Amino acid sequence: MTDGLALWGAVVLPFGLLLVATTAASLSAALGSAAAGRAVPVRTVLQPVQEAARLLVVRRRRTQHPDALLWRLGGGTLFVTAVLAAAVVPIGDAPVLRSEVGVVWFNAAETLLWAALWLTGWGGNSVAGLIGGYRFLAQALAYELPMMLALITAALGAGSLDVVQVAAAQEDLWFVVWMPVAFVVFLVAALALSFWGPFSQPAGSDAAGGVLAELSGVDRLVVLVGRYAWLAAAAGMSVPLFLGGGAGPLLPSWLWWLAKTLAVLAALVWVRWRWPVVRVDRFEEIAWVVLLPAIVVQALVVSLVVI
Amino acid sequence: MDLSRFAFARPHVLLVESPGGTASRLALERVLRERGWPLTDSPADADILAVAGTGLRPYADRVWAQLPGPRARVDLAHPEHAGGALDGAQRALFDGAAQGEDAATRSGPPSDQSEGDGMPAGHGMPAAHGMPAGLDMADRAPDRDGLLLDVLHVPWGPALPWWPAGLVLHSRLQGDVLAEVEVSWVGDARSASSFWTSAAEAVGPARTAAAARLDALGRLLAVAGWEGERLRAQRVRDALLDGGEDAVRLAGLAGLQRLHQRVGRSRTLARMTSGLGRLGGGDVTARYRQWLTDAIAALESGADSPVTPLPDDLDDVLTRLLTGTEVSSARLVVASLDPWLTGALVAGAARD
Numbered sequence: 001m002t003d004g005l006a007l008w009g010a011v012v013l014p015f016g017l018l019l020v021a022t023t024a025a026s027l028s029a030a031l032g033s034a035a036a037g038r039a040v041p042v043r044t045v046l047q048p049v050q051e052a053a054r055l056l057v058v059r060r061r062r063t064q065h066p067d068a069l070l071w072r073l074g075g076g077t078l079f080v081t082a083v084l085a086a087a088v089v090p091i092g093d094a095p096v097l098r099s100e101v102g103v104v105w106f107n108a109a110e111t112l113l114w115a116a117l118w119l120t121g122w123g124g125n126s127v128a129g130l131i132g133g134y135r136f137l138a139q140a141l142a143y144e145l146p147m148m149l150a151l152i153t154a155a156l157g158a159g160s161l162d163v164v165q166v167a168a169a170q171e172d173l174w175f176v177v178w179m180p181v182a183f184v185v186f187l188v189a190a191l192a193l194s195f196w197g198p199f200s201q202p203a204g205s206d207a208a209g210g211v212l213a214e215l216s217g218v219d220r221l222v223v224l225v226g227r228y229a230w231l232a233a234a235a236g237m238s239v240p241l242f243l244g245g246g247a248g249p250l251l252p253s254w255l256w257w258l259a260k261t262l263a264v265l266a267a268l269v270w271v272r273w274r275w276p277v278v279r280v281d282r283f284e285e286i287a288w289v290v291l292l293p294a295i296v297v298q299a300l301v302v303s304l305v306v307i
Numbered sequence: 308m309d310l311s312r313f314a315f316a317r318p319h320v321l322l323v324e325s326p327g328g329t330a331s332r333l334a335l336e337r338v339l340r341e342r343g344w345p346l347t348d349s350p351a352d353a354d355i356l357a358v359a360g361t362g363l364r365p366y367a368d369r370v371w372a373q374l375p376g377p378r379a380r381v382d383l384a385h386p387e388h389a390g391g392a393l394d395g396a397q398r399a400l401f402d403g404a405a406q407g408e409d410a411a412t413r414s415g416p417p418s419d420q421s422e423g424d425g426m427p428a429g430h431g432m433p434a435a436h437g438m439p440a441g442l443d444m445a446d447r448a449p450d451r452d453g454l455l456l457d458v459l460h461v462p463w464g465p466a467l468p469w470w471p472a473g474l475v476l477h478s479r480l481q482g483d484v485l486a487e488v489e490v491s492w493v494g495d496a497r498s499a500s501s502f503w504t505s506a507a508e509a510v511g512p513a514r515t516a517a518a519a520r521l522d523a524l525g526r527l528l529a530v531a532g533w534e535g536e537r538l539r540a541q542r543v544r545d546a547l548l549d550g551g552e553d554a555v556r557l558a559g560l561a562g563l564q565r566l567h568q569r570v571g572r573s574r575t576l577a578r579m580t581s582g583l584g585r586l587g588g589g590d591v592t593a594r595y596r597q598w599l600t601d602a603i604a605a606l607e608s609g610a611d612s613p614v615t616p617l618p619d620d621l622d623d624v625l626t627r628l629l630t631g632t633e634v635s636s637a638r639l640v641v642a643s644l645d646p647w648l649t650g651a652l653v654a655g656a657a658r659d
Contacts, residue, residue, distance in 0.1 A: 035535040036340050037542050047317070054314040054354070059410070061351050061375040127461050128349065131483040131634055198532075198575070205469065206530045206638035207483075209349040216351040216375040276576045277532025279635050 009096040014083050016091075020236070021228035022048050023262065027269045035273055055221035063124045063214050071123025075219055077116035078226025085109035086233040090164050092246035092254030102163035103155045106237055107148060113193050113230070114140050117202060117211055120223060124214035132210025136202035138280045139192055142287035143199075147189035149295040153182040154241040156302050163237075167245025176242040178305070181298040183242045185291055190234030190268065192283075194227050197272030201280050235265035311377070315400040319345050320393075321353035321374075323367065323466045326473035326494030328360020329502040329651075333522070334386035335359055337545050338393055340538060348468060350374050355396045357381040358466075362473070362494045366466040376413070377406040450481045451631060457481065465493045469529040471641065471648045472498055476629070485637055488629045490622040497650030510550050512611035517559065518547040520598035520612075521566075523646040527595055528570065530642045531579065536570050547606075560606045563599070571599040584628050584640035587617065591643040598646075614652045621648055 025048035033040045088095050088102035099105050114137065121133025155161050157179060158169035166175075176183045192199040195211070203210040215223055239245060239260040246253025278286075320339055324332040335357050339346060347353050350373035358367045361384050371380055379396035383389060399405065450456040463476040473494045479487040507515040521544035528537035543562035546555060570576060580591040589597070601612040618624055625644065629637045646652040 032345075032534070033343055036343060036538045038341065038343055050313060050316060053310065054317075054319075057311060057314040057377065058354070059375045059377075061373075127459055127480065134483055200532060201635065204532055204635065205348045206532070206635050208467075209347075209352065212352070213349045214351050220352065273535040275533070276528070276536075276573065276579060278575065279579050281633070282579060 010087070013086060013096050014079075017083055017086050017229050017232055018225070020232040020261065020265070021225065024228050024231050024265050024269050025051075027266055028272065031270065031273045052221055052225075055217055055224075058217040058220075060219055061214065061216040063126050066125045066214075067123045070119045072219065074116045074119025074121075074123055075215070075223045075226070077112060077119075078223055079229050080226075081109045081112045081116065082226060082229035082233045085230075086236060088163050089233070089236045090167055090240050090245055090257070092252065092257045093164070095163060098164060099162065101161045103151050103161045103166065103241075106163070107151055110147070110193055111144070114144075116226075117195065120215075121202070121211040126214045128208040128213035129211055131207045132202045132204070132213065135204070135207075135210060135280045136195060138284060139195070139199060139202060142280070142284045143189040143192035146185045146287060146291040146295050147193070149292075149299055150182040150186040150189065151241070153179055153295065153299045153302050154186075156299065156306060159306065163240050164245075167240035167247075170244045171247065174242065174244040179242070179298055179302055181294050182302075183238070185295045185298075186234075186238055186241065187264070187268065188291065190231070190238070191271060194230040194234065194268075196227065196231055196268065198275040198278045199283070200272075201277050201283075204277060231268055232261075232265060235268060236261045238264050309401070311401050311403060315354060315377070315397060317342075317344055318354035318379075318397055318400055319347040319352050320355045320357050321347050321350055321370070322357045322359065322468055323363065323370070324470075324472040325358060325360035325363035325367070325465070326492075326496075326498035327362055327501070328358070328383070328472060329499045329649075330386040331383040331389065332359035332472075333545070333548070334389035335381075335383060335393070336541055338389045340541060342393075344393075346468065353378070354400055355379045355381060355393070357383065357393070357396075359383055360472070363466055366493070370466045372413075376410050377403075378409070448481070448486075450486070451484060458486070469526045469638075469642065471645045474641070474648060476625075476637075476641075480634075483634045485629055485632055485634065488626050488637075490625050492622075496648065499646075500650030503651050506548060507611075510548055511609075513605045513609045514547045514556065514559070516605040516612045517563065517602035518544045519646060519651045520602040521547070521563070523642075523651065524566070524570070524595055524598050526645055527591075527639070527642040530638045531576060533570075533576065536566065540566060540570075556606055556609075560603065563603050563606065567599045567603060571596050580639055580643075583632075583636050584643055586624060586628065586644075587615065589615075591639050594643045617644070617647045 026045040029047035030040045030044045033044055085106050087097040088099055088105050095102065117136040118133045121129040121136065154166055154175055157175055158166040160166060160169070191197055195202045201210070203212045207213065212220065212223065239257055243260045246257040248256035322332065322335055350370050353374050354377065356367065356371050356374055356378070358381065361382055377400050379399035381392045381396050383392055446458040447456065448458045459480045461478050461480045463478060464470045464474045465472070473492050473496060475491045475493060477489040477491065478485045503515055503519050506518065521540045525537050525540035525544065528540060539562070543559055543566065546562070547559045549555060577592045583591040597615065605612040621644065625641070628640050632640065
């Protein structure tokens with residue numbers, strides 16, 4: 001087991017994350033074409049690149065009396081925190097940043113999304129954005145505690161907050177097998193924090209795009225990239241936490257990690273086309289009445305087994 | 308390679324319907340779906356503003372001012388020109404020189420000039436507040452929980468996607484709760500009835516009855532955030548309106564049954580819509596399920612389906628149902644009453 005990757009890892013990480021995030025966007029584009037009853041030609045994989053080019057050509061937009069600094073800061077925070085979160089994810093055996101408290105680090109990075117999304121919604125000084133911001137805060141209130149408990153459950157099973165140790169503890173049995181509830185809760189929270197698919201109400205059509213309503217051009221690109229990056233980072237983190245990390249026969253461990261990550265990511269992207277949007281007020285109910293008790297029981301079972 | 312040609316190969320379109328523009332909207336929706344050009348929710352993300360019909364001019368102009376640019380506009384009066392008009396709009400996006408001129412004529416960076424307090428983009432009401440630059444200060448008042456909260460006066464519609472053509476909802480908004488609601492109309496409220504009546508003459512009452520319900524379902528699904536099934540509902544709708552042989556009816560029936568499985572029986576969607584907009588013993592869930600069963604019944608029997616009558620004073624009903632709801636519930640309730648409000652289903656009853 002090595003310490004963190006060298007400095008070059010930190011340089012490459014954002015680009016690697018961008019690449020995985022683009023893969024997610026490509027897959028979503030392909031699923032969208034299929035849903036519209038159209039053929040899915042190979043060039044569909046380039047659609048995210050073309051979207052990015054479009055957003056770079058489109059002019060930026062200004063609203064009346066925005067809090068421009070906080071607005072842009074909120075948008076930028078998405079991608080930055082995704083990179084920070086991805087830094088503790090072991091790419092196979094070694095993360096870019098080896099930390100004894102990697103699980104907590106990931107949690108901390110993810111918590112910053114509360115501020116990021118609120119500022120993105122509120123900063124533009126527009127009603128639609130504000131509604132989106134309110135919705136995200138309510139959503140965060142629903143997913144955050146289950147998310148924390150899911151992370152803690154995996155750490156508890158391994159007896160360590162070090163993500164590398166958590167992955168290593170699954171040599172005999174993947175955590176997903178004996179803590180399936182924690183795995184599912186983690187994925188639900190991952191969708192919710194990326195305001196993606198069924199949990200995209202903060203950016204809902206019914207409120208003219210919510211937090212995204214006033215964003216155009218490069219500002220919009222930054223937020224959308226951040227959102228896909230978070231999906232990718234969360235999928236990447238689910239592998240060392242629940243799916244045995246880089247463990248697997250024949251192939252090198254980083255390739256196993258990548259394969260598992262892409263599989264989880266594909267599932268997260270697919271969910272968008274399979275379910276309608278879950279309204280935040282009703283998700284609140286589900287989260288507190290179903291998810292939270294379920295994950296508490298799961299944590300309890302795990303701690304009893306560990307003892 | 309020319310960058311703008313690459314960038315705008317797939318322009319995003321904001322599609323709004325004006326009263327009497329149903330035929331144009333359906334034509335535009337079909338062409339956009341076949342080309343894979345996405346429909347967007349807000350002017351900020353739109354490259355093309357497409358107005359189905361011609362009755363929304365001052366409102367559409369307000370929305371037009373909010374497109375960031377490069378931008379192009381389609382005002383479609385004749386549905387058969389949908390493809391050509393969109394081609395023209397895309398060519399306009401490619402034309403860098405003209406776009407540069409357009410940008411130069413606009414004062415300062417693009418913004419949502421029309422609306423004080425930064426209201427929801429694209430809801431296209433002229434600001435008539437009489438304040439300098441149309442700016443309105445937020446008032447404060449107790450909300451439904453008795454807390455002091457900002458009050459914003461926000462109009463919804465008529466230039467709003469997935470919204471009954473011509474409906475304007477003036478709201479007093481606190482947070483995302485509609486504290487007070489006032490309904491008014493631009494143009495003829497029952498504007499869709501003539502389109503569906505003539506469709507019935509062209510492809511028969513059964514197919515029209517099914518298509519009208521699928522259209523309503525598609526719009527509801529869009530508001531409910533279920534893009535995949537929205538596209539499916541619209542595909543089946545367009546196939547039914549195409550005319551042609553009995554095979555089309557059977558294919559439509561198969562598509563409908565698939566929708567019934569996926570959407571009608573979706574527990575998630577039912578959970579999101581149950582208890583909303585209770586009217587005549589049914590809520591939003593009951594209404595969209597009824598559309599599906601009615602559409603299937605119509606295709607199976609080959610005859611028009613009877614319509615559950617709703618009270619005549621729908622405007623008052625709407626006011627009552629929407630007061631005190633959050634925006635998301637309000638949008639679902641409006642979408643669930645859409646075909647009655649615009650006459651798409653009333654026309655069905657009148658045909659009997």
